Amino acid sequence: MTTNYAEAAVCRVDDLANGEMREVQVGDKTVLLARVDGEYHALHPQCTHYQAPLAKGLLHGNRLVCPWHNACFDVRTGHRLEAPALNGLPKHAVRVEDGQVIVQLTTDSESVENPMVEPDPASADTCVIVGSGGAGAFAAEGLREGGFTGRIVMLTASEEAPYDRPNCSKDYLQGEAPDEWMPLRADEFYQTHHIEIRTGQRVVSLDPATKTIELASGETLTYQQAVLAPGGSPNPLPVPGAGLAGVYTLRSLHDSQLLRAAGQPGKRVVVIGSSFIGLEAAMSLRKLGCEVDVVGRDTIPFQKILGPAIGRVIQGWHEEAGIRFHLGTEVEQLTGDTTVREVVLKSGKSLAADLVLVGLGVKPQTAFVQGVDRQDDGGIRTDAYLRIAPDLYAAGDVAVYPVGDGAQRIEHWKVAGQQGYVAGLNMAGQQQAYQQVPFFWTNQHGKRINYIGHADSFDDIIYDGDPEKDDSFLAFYVAGEQILAVAGLKRDVDIAIIRELMQLGRLPSAASVRAGVNWTRELKKA
Known part of the structure; x- marks a missing residue:
């Protein structure tokens, strides 16, 4: 018909x-x-x-x-x-x-898959993906898009197939996103493209020399090529009482489910760590009706990343929602019989708590990888093609990849996905260097801040708009008159243009930005 x-x-x-x-x-x-x-x-x-x-x-x-x-x-x-x-x-x-x-009009569809090759059941080649986060999910698709017809096996300690991890601290935690929204793909997609997802499979050893992978179950697999995309594990809270019941982390869908069930109206929640995930979770728990206190080592949230002005603005958004801050201090101990009841701060103050969320960042999960050098934080260096050893690649939180005059490791969803995709293409025989400008976003009380580039530190911030007065702005993070990164609120097109210019190596100088730049004109010139 x-x-x-x-x-x-x-x-x-x-x-x-x-x-x-x-x-x-x-x-x-x-x-x-x-x-x-x-x-x-x-x-x-x-x-x-x-x-x-x-x-x-x-x-x-x-x-x-x-x-x-x-x-x-x-x-x-x-x-x-x-x-x-x-x-x-x-x-x-x-x-x-x-x-x-x-x-x-030629279709009623709202999306289409990128073209992928048909798998060959007779192929003896096996590619193994360790991890099922954004990097792992995109690696599988990059393999098929790049022309790999052999067997693809994804190993994950999680009980879930790939899902929308960023939503775990936002709408899903708030109860606004139903369970069916969370999977990245339907089961039929993986079946159609012969991508074998083995959940509940923890990798305890990977030996690049023998191309063998050992699972906690005792099973051993061999591979022709593999990509490491295991993500990171939450940093523990190193104080007495951290092992009490009622102390949570937020890294997985399961974590979000537990926290959502515990976050009943009127519950007293203490969030330890004023990071992006910590404050997104504080926002979500407050929307569930919890009483929320945030404890942070820095005197202003995000001061080291976004600068004090934007940090104060974000803190103000949270305070307007009724969230209380205790900054410039650390936790001394958690107290309670078997369940946490109180958070004692080094400042001497005590906070009543029915539950505690620890948000102190993550560490790359790489201890299982044999025979490779690790950075102090556990990351593993790659080459420009995300390769760390013959036929072994890395993507996402664990990958320390080359940039300009050094190397960097980025813990963000878009970066992980794009690295996984490039690694998958390269395992399929492509030769594509990873040269993407980093991008991440955070949602803080309905306001989305986008950030491009990367700045471990900066000497100056150039503002286009006043974060403390205006409802839209750009902030340029400068070191030695070089713009390293840019953050923006309600400046979406400008952010996209600036990222394109960064990608082309055509970003105007800091002096030009101070003098005022028409970003549309700059892109046309490029």
């Missing part, structure tokens, strides 16, 4: 210049119309990650960048180019007649 889809003339052929896009209506459907190199393209108008309106994003050449989380698509094909989106954008037919651009 053939379906007759609506069509409509949506504009004149010269209404859009190259590089412009707009939403148009075709029948009862909204379509994104874009013009690139003189050709029109019509696509699904929302990002396949969290349904952001792509018309509010950036079109740079063939790259269509989501305004919210910087997923990226090829406007010519609809294919997904960058995480955190998994799927691409469906396209519709476009033709030009008598100077009119006519779009015909």
Whole structure:
């Protein structure tokens, strides 16, 4: 049976210049119309990650960048180019007649998979993925997209297939996201593409010399190629009483489920650590009706990452919601009989607690890897292709990859996903260096701050807008007059443009930024 889809003339052929896009209506459907190199393209108008309106994003050449989380698509094909989106954008037919651009709807689908090869049951090659987070999930897809037809085995200590980990501290913890939202893919996807996910399988040893993997069950596997994507484990709280019942961490879906069940209205919660995850969790637990106190070593949250002005603003958002802060101090001990009842601070103050959430960062889980050098924090150095040894790759929280004049390790979802994807492509025989500019986002009381680049430290911050007065701003983190990173609130297109310029190595100087920059003009010049 053939379906007759609506069509409509949506504009004149010269209404859009190259590089412009707009939403148009075709029948009862909204379509994104874009013009690139003189050709029109019509696509699904929302990002396949969290349904952001792509018309509010950036079109740079063939790259269509989501305004919210910087997923990226090829406007010519609809294919997904960058995480955190998994799927691409469906396209519709476009033709030009008598100077009119006519779009015909060709599908009702809201997403499409990138092209993947058919697996070959006769192949003896095996690729093993250790870990099922964003890096592991994208590595599996990169393998199939890159042309690998052999066996793919994903090993994870978790009882879950890959899921949307960033949501564990946000909507899911708040009870606003149902369980069915959390898996990244349906089980049928992994079955169709012959990606074998083995849950509840903890790896205790991986030997690159013999290409063997030993599981806690005693089983041993061999591989032709493997990628390490085990993520990180939460840093413990090194004080007396940390082992009491009622002390939680938040790293997994299971952690989020336990914390959500415990976070009943009126419960007294102490969050130890004023990090991004700690404060997102504080926000979510407050929305559940808990009384929330946050303890932090720094005198201002995020001061070392975002600077004191933005830190004070974020703290103010939380305080307006009723969250109390105890900063510039540390925990002395936790007290209680068998269950935590009190958090004693080194300042001498005591906080009543029905439950405690420890958010002190994570450490790469690499102790099981044999015969490789580790950094002091447990990370493992890779080359530009994310390779750490012959036929062994690393991605995500564990990967220390080369940049400019050094190396860095980034613990963020988009970075993990894109590294996993590149590692998968390379295991499939591609030779693609990982050269992505880091990106992350945080949601603090409904306000999304996007951050691009990476700055361990900085000498100066250049502001476009005043974080303490304006409802939108950019902050440029500068060291030696070099812009290392940029944070922004409600400046989505500017952030996307700046990331494109960083990627091209065409970012204006700090002096130019101080003098005022038109970012759209800068991108056109590039």
